[in-house]
Amino acid sequence: xxxxxxxxxxxxxxxxxxxxxxxxxxxxxxxxxxxxxxxxxxxxxxxxxxxxxxxxxxxxxxxxxxxxxxxxxxxxxxxxxxxxxxxxxxxxxxxxxxxxxxxxxxxxxxxx
Amino acid sequence: xxxxxxxxxxxxxxxxxxxxxxxxxxxxxxxxxxxxxxxxxxxxxxxxxxxxxxxxxxxxxxxxxxxxxxxxxxxxxxxxxxxxxxxxxxxxxxxxxxxxxxxxxxxxxxxxxxxxxxxxxxxxxxxxxxxxxxxxxxxxxxxxxxxxxxxxxxxxxxxxxxxxxxxxxxxxxxxxxxxxxxxxxxxxxxxxxxxxxxxxxxxxxxxxxxxxxxxxxxxxxxxxxxxxxxxxxxxxxxxxxxxxxxxxxxxxxxxxxxxx
Numbered sequence: 411x412x413x414x415x416x417x418x419x420x421x422x423x424x425x426x427x428x429x430x431x432x433x434x435x436x437x438x439x440x441x442x443x444x445x446x447x448x449x450x451x452x453x454x455x456x457x458x459x460x461x462x463x464x465x466x467x468x469x470x471x472x473x474x475x476x477x478x479x480x481x482x483x484x485x486x487x488x489x490x491x492x493x494x495x496x497x498x499x500x501x502x503x504x505x506x507x508x509x510x511x512x513x514x515x516x517x518x519x520x521x522x
Numbered sequence: 523x524x525x526x527x528x529x530x531x532x533x534x535x536x537x538x539x540x541x542x543x544x545x546x547x548x549x550x551x552x553x554x555x556x557x558x559x560x561x562x563x564x565x566x567x568x569x570x571x572x573x574x575x576x577x578x579x580x581x582x583x584x585x586x587x588x589x590x591x592x593x594x595x596x597x598x599x600x601x602x603x604x605x606x607x608x609x610x611x612x613x614x615x616x617x618x619x620x621x622x623x624x625x626x627x628x629x630x631x632x633x634x635x636x637x638x639x640x641x642x643x644x645x646x647x648x649x650x651x652x653x654x655x656x657x658x659x660x661x662x663x664x665x666x667x668x669x670x671x672x673x674x675x676x677x678x679x680x681x682x683x684x685x686x687x688x689x690x691x692x693x694x695x696x697x698x699x700x701x702x703x704x705x706x707x708x709x710x711x712x713x714x715x716x717x718x719x720x721x722x723x724x725x726x727x728x729x730x731x732x733x734x735x736x737x738x739x740x741x742x743x744x745x746x747x748x749x750x751x752x753x754x755x756x757x758x759x760x761x762x763x764x765x766x767x768x769x770x771x772x773x774x775x776x777x778x779x780x781x782x
Contacts (some may be wrong), residue, residue: 491599
């Protein structure tokens, strides 16, 4: 229960960063924090039915569920892809406008 | 307090409450996690895929096509990021002349500040640490079928080793790997990534799976036993090379290391 509340806090920190920060790089890292919170939630839930790594040949038989772990492998890779692409876009915007501030960018690109 | 600030604060509170309302029901209920999938995999995973690491058994045995799609996602993101960085490098920095920006386009600021980001600790440690990290990455990649690890994890460790090399070989670095060795340059990395991706696609065809089965049968006929898990090891190695070279290429481009 405490662990899940902490995961919720982590997710909300990510949302807060995404909404409140104006720097594009900080927004990207807020997205990465939200992604980590989701990954942690899945791994945490899968580990509620066991306490050993899902490797056959170990001493006991109470593994954690390997299915969420395999799913989260995909989620981590997709999260890295999102971060990389977002950072590359931020870099391009910085080169074009000389700032990473979203409000500045809106003003400079004439969308305000 | 200005009206805009009050409105912003109120909007923030509303967003916090709404996001709590969306996320909390996922986290709060106490439904027990189903054990059926775990028990089925524990009973049949090793026999059906040959991998004693059940996570590897899932993503390379039962769900190998999903993993193929995942590598395609990684490839697409990498292509986008690399082309964006390459295009951004050619555009002059906003408000500057093209000639000034082309000097060292990736960082704007006083020269001494750029210097400070690049300390002697990094220069002397990074290049020496790289071989150890690369060896560990190869171990994680090769033994992913039976111990914690696998292609993606090993690939990321290999990528960090290549990043160490890239940091250690920059100007002033005393990394042990000579600056003229271009195996870890962007061009070689992108070639390695492309060939590893081709290997993954080739390994995923049903023809190659049946060819592998035929090879196993032929080998056992002449007395050499090829374990069933070697298919998963081959997939792990090609995924590891692809992920490693891809992530390393992305980071080397971001470091600005394409000036071979």
